[in-house]
Amino acid sequence: MNPLAVLFSRPRKLLGWLLLSLAFSFSFVLALGAPVQAANVVKDIRLGVTESRTRVVLDLSQKVDFRVFLLDKPRRVVIDLPSLDWPSQTPEISKSAKLVSGLRFGQFTAGKSRLVIDAASPVRVAKSFVLAPSSGLPHRLVVDLVPSSTKAFAQQVKKDREASRAQNKKTAKAAPPPAFKPRSKRNAKPVIVIDAGHGGVDPGAHGRKAKEKAVTLAFTRELAKQLRATKKYKVYQTRNRDIYIPLRQRVNIARKHNADLFISIHADAIQRKNVRGMSIYTLSETASDKEAAALARKENQSDIIAGIDFADQPAEVADILIDLAQRETKNLSVKFAKLVVDNARHKTNLLDRTHRFAGFRVLKAPDVPSVLIELGFLTNRKDEKQLVTSSWRRKVAGALVKSVDGFFRGTRVASAR
Ligand SMILES: [Zn+2]
Incomplete structure (x- = not known):
């Protein structure tokens, strides 16, 4: 007899099957869930502005490794981070934050995310560090930006670029662009x-x-x-x-x-x-x-x-x-x-x-x-x-x-x- 017919002819047996399969899928989810590490969540992004500096703070559910560097044309401060669970909203940048004109974040490559800060004028990263949770506050990444000169900014960009190149040499070299193929060697299916x-x-x-x-x-x-x-x-x-x-x-x-x-x-x-x-x-x-x-x-x-x-x-x-x-x-x-x-x-x-x-x-x-x-x-x-x-x-x-x-x-x- 068709097993499906058996199931449909016996509602109680069907219920048993359903419960069994539910239990199975539940344990499957548990088994899958166990080794996967919970995502590091960015709970908040804040800008603190004082007379002398602009402080960027990320509240995080876990501690984090990061790298901060400068780019020019246009001037930017870039913070590279591992994959993070970012908030859907971008914080408002108050007019008092004179050093910062824009800010965005998100996934950059498969294992890397990025925060990009547009600098309204030459800046210097005075300090950057991670704070452990204390007095009710979570892990925090703190980056302090202070005003700088055009020349000092350019010098730092150069330094950061050399460090990036040294780093990239250690990892895989960028693949060259694919070779040119004449149109005669085309595909069977477009x-x-x-x-x-x-x-x-x-x-x-x-x-x-x-x-x-x-x-x-x-x-x-x-x-x-x-x-x-x-x-x-x-x-x-x-x-x-x-x-x-x-x-x-x-x-x-x-x-x-x-x-x-x-x-x-x-x-x-x-x-x-x-x-x-x-x-x-x-x-x-x-x-x-x-x-x-x-x-x-x-x-x-x-x-x-x-x-x-x-x-x-x-x-x-x-x-x-x-x-x-x-x-x-x-x-x-x-x-x-x-x-x-x-x-x-x-x-x-x-x-x-x-x-x-x-x-x-x-x-x-x-x-x-x-x-x-x-x-x-x-x-x-x-x-x-x-x-x-x-x-x-x-x-x-x-x-x-x-x-x-x-x-x-x-x-x-x-x-x-
Ligand atoms: Zn577009």
């Missing part, structure tokens, strides 16, 4: 890399409630799901969690997978709150208009926001083959952008002159057709509401899938000729 903009220590733009990094992640998950469901494509995501990925690495992920299409997803913010609608961008050294140029500048800030030291970045790859491929890549990118405009038109509001051009760093793979889509404006109330709605995501992701279908149908016909 490969699509989907990129959720920002993440971790770089939150991106803000709406009233929504953060760009969360909006882009939710949308790319929906898009990846729909593309995979067609079974026609191999789909990769640059990130599938709240973590920071450098712009160059996003490009390298696309190149490493020999991608046939790279789609970077973002959401914009602007002073004029009535501006709304989706827009799509392809790479060009000369921007189509002032707004596109400003947007590219803003999106290209991602690495600065996350506290990357550009002095340690290897030079861009130079290759004659790349120049030859670039024109074809550019034409294909434009072709895909036009398909997206046509298909999205009936699904959501579009910004006027929807397809624009600018020098986005994330679109610079010479051999991968690449577009950047700004889903809408987080600063527009109606757009923000849509951007966090799953039915809107489904609809617009559907329009992108249709565009992808059209794109590969077209390129296959073209290459068969």
Whole structure:
């Protein structure tokens, strides 16, 4: 007899089964839970300002190792920490904190998180230390910033950079960018890399409630799901969690997978709150208009926001083959952008002159057709509401899938000729 039929014919036995399986899964959870260390939680981040210094304090549930260093262009104080459970809200910076103009935090790499402080003027880290719990207060990381001179700041940046380089030499060397592959060596199934903009220590733009990094992640998950469901494509995501990925690495992920299409997803913010609608961008050294140029500048800030030291970045790859491929890549990118405009038109509001051009760093793979889509404006109330709605995501992701279908149908016909 079918065991299921036995179960259903005997309710008491079914109950027994259920209890047994519940007990089993419970003990399984216990067994799994035991060796996992509880996360170190950042309970609070505070700024204490006096006449002579600005003190940054992190309240933590456990003690912590940290490294603090300075970066220039623009001036920043960076605190590297292990993975921490960060609060969702960023503390307000009072006007009296004259040394600090901005502050952000979040996951940086797999095992590392980061706090980045924007310095309004040259500063010096006068003291940095961890305090053990006492008189009801938890573990605390304390960093004291005091005013400094331009020259002293620059000298400290140099010193810190040398220390970082020595440290990096001990650990693994950064992988070189993937080798250039001619288009003839293409994949059996088209490969699509989907990129959720920002993440971790770089939150991106803000709406009233929504953060760009969360909006882009939710949308790319929906898009990846729909593309995979067609079974026609191999789909990769640059990130599938709240973590920071450098712009160059996003490009390298696309190149490493020999991608046939790279789609970077973002959401914009602007002073004029009535501006709304989706827009799509392809790479060009000369921007189509002032707004596109400003947007590219803003999106290209991602690495600065996350506290990357550009002095340690290897030079861009130079290759004659790349120049030859670039024109074809550019034409294909434009072709895909036009398909997206046509298909999205009936699904959501579009910004006027929807397809624009600018020098986005994330679109610079010479051999991968690449577009950047700004889903809408987080600063527009109606757009923000849509951007966090799953039915809107489904609809617009559907329009992108249709565009992808059209794109590969077209390129296959073209290459068969
Ligand atoms: Zn963005």
